[in-house]
Amino acid sequence: MRKFVKGNEAVVIGALSAGCDVYFGYPITPASEIAHAAAEYFPVLGKEFLQAECETGAINMIYGAASTGRLAMTASSGPGISLMQEGLSYLAGAQLPAVIVNIMRTGPGLGNIGPEQADYNQAVKGGGHGNYRSIVVAPASVQEMCDLTMRAFELAFRYRNPAIVLADAVLGQMMESLRIPEGVAARPDTSSWAVHGDAATRRNLITSIYLDPDRHEKHNQMLQDKYEDMQKDAVAESYRTEDADIVLTGYGSSARIARSAVDALRKEGIKAGLFRPITLSPFPIRELNATAAGRKVLVVEMSNGQYRNDVLLYLDRGADTTVELVNRMGGNLVRVDEVLAAARRMMEVRA
Amino acid sequence: MNKKATGFYETFDRKDGSRTTTYCAGCGHGIVHKLIAEAIADMGLQDRTVFVSPVGCAAFCYYYFDTGNVAAPHGRASAVATGISRALPDKVVIAYQGDGDLGAIGFNNAFQAANRGEGFACFFINNSLYAMTGGQMAPTTMAGQKTTTTPYGRDVTRDGYPLKVCEVFAQLDAPTYIERVSVADTKRIMQARKAIRKAIEVQRDGKGFAFVEVLSPCPTNWRMDSVRSAEHCIEVMEKSFPLGCYRDRTAEAVPRAPRAASTTLAELIGSGSGAEPTVDPSFPTVGMKFSGFGGQGVLSLGLVVAEAAGRAGRFVSWFPSYGPEQRGGAASCSVVMGGQEIGSPAVDAPDVLVAMNQPSLERFAPTVRPGGTVLYDPSIPVEFEPPAGVRMLPFPAMEVAKSNGVPKAVNTAFLGALSAHGLLPIGDEQLLAALADSFASKPQLVEKNIKVFEAARRAVEAGRDGNANNPFSQ
Structure with a gap:
């Protein structure tokens, strides 16, 4: 089935097709239609939508929800994504899967709401503190806004790593025919690491703190090995x-x-x-x-x-x-x- | 401790396998930990609980609490707990935060969580300074108190006053339970125990946000011994931070209704109208631009054309101006259709321009490709030299719309004119279906707009036949 939709709406359709459970976000042009569609779709599907008090709040809510093994996402644009960088570093450090959509507008500073691709380094090179990388997918059509959002969830859970859908204002605002994915992806098994609030996962811990330098170096090295391993999914x-x-x-x-x-x-x-x-x-x-x-x-x-x-x-x-x-x-x-x-x-x- | 504390790990293996904590002698954290852990164990909630550790002295709560554990960034425990409790609404979620963490950097997260009545218990440890970081001023530092960043004492005229979080939260409608307690002596510890148990019961019963502030000695940073610290906590801190219950709606609070699915994704998205696009290299790529004032239906005109092209099996994209531009100023959109995948969705040099006001005509007409067409309302004066090789086609869309009883349907009139002039490589069947679709929420307008569309067609055809006497006749 096909429908003529905006790229921003296709992101939400992709997220729901991936089985996304919770959406936390803060509105910003030109990404707001993602929040609008999520607000409309998530609650009636029995899923959670919450408009956060700020992007810092949103990304930390994502951190909390991701800790439970749920599929969590947020979306924003330049200034809001900048506010989320500390949270991205924590997600990467604690090896938590989550999807962050950036509908890039111009910078630096407030810039304007027109399209730009100047958050490339921020997304691809890290953006927050520490030796980490996010998975970054770059859609080029409304279809890919949907499909690569699904792919982002898949890769995020495969590697237990935050995944960024890096799109720009053109892709967010434009409409094209979208082939709606059939069905909903199977829920990933997260019981080995996530905290479900049950007996089976009571022993699990989500953290990025390693006080001992040698242990922390080992953790860092393990992350680098993981990033190397991701190369096969380029x-x-x-x-x-x-x-x-x-x-x-x-x-x-x-x-x-x-x-x-x-x-x-x-x-x-x-x-x-x-x-x-x-x-x-x-x-x-x-x-x-x-x-x-x-x-x-x-x-x-x-x-x-x-x-x-x-x-x-x-x-x-x-x-x-x-x-x-x-x-x-x-x-x-x-x-x-x-x-x-x-x-x-x-x-x-x-x- | 007379009896063995419950709710903790047997041995603290994430620390060093011992049974000792990281806390200094006389520190309040150990007591608060014990009260919380015991309450969780007594209520049989260890398999239902997720505990959120903060950053600060209590960063390693997860060394001790035998529950699910998540370590939050500095200041963000309330936001993290919000995420957990929203993801796991039937679980017991506990956030543990210090006064710099909650009162300063994370205050808005905690305040907004309280205002939403989030489903977690927040234990807020107030020792009037940043302890782990080195004894700096916290929002809760008392007037005149010396810290490493207020070496001459907190000057309230410059540094502000001690932040009374319970009193602030008590202004909010949503919290179920708010109490300030102390762990400075046995009597106070017994009251703290009651408050902590109540806050956890609120979670067990799913009754919303519970907040317990605990005045807690910090002998190390206060540079006092344990006895003197406890006295200070009672004699000095309680003056700024009176103990007591600030809110108790535990009896009447009702659990938040769980989210329940009332539909499916397929139903929500609805039935699609677009056909599978067909690759047809012989079909040329056409770029169109629609422009005018916001509110003239410029974007929806482009959208109807794009939807119709999709129905006709063409590859098509629609790209609007957006944001503040839509609200009152200029509006425009680009539509590209073709027989293969569309490259750029932006139209730099349109094959067809529809200009619905003077500024947009003057802005975009010079960009039209040689051999292209500009369709505009003759009420717009053309005060510039039209570009060479571009066909300027005036069409009285405003008059057609008005004389057919729908003055707002200027865009529909232009649609009819585009079709009649052969500027749209799309059949009327698809155009009318897309037009009807665009009024799905206002079905009473469908017929009226079809009438305008057909009148516009006739007007063009009448003009072509040289019969211009009454081109707008119905």
């Missing part, structure tokens, strides 16, 4: 890249713009393709190199090169790859014609 999409001379790359709505540019460039006779990471953490390193190494690479993003820096980081040093950036900030989308101009320049084609 996913990317390639479009028309087989014979491409130039590979455009971006995630989220920037990838949509790059896709339009790829088609336009092909019409001009330029062999262009698109590499789109679907997981940003773990980053699809192997797929990036298989697609882009040794070619010309044009990064498209709505931020100051944060994603470009990771492309540079992960490309094989030995490969002769030229990487350039076309970007916008402040709430402006990258225009397709700006991408075309940058690509032609790289291909030394005069318009």
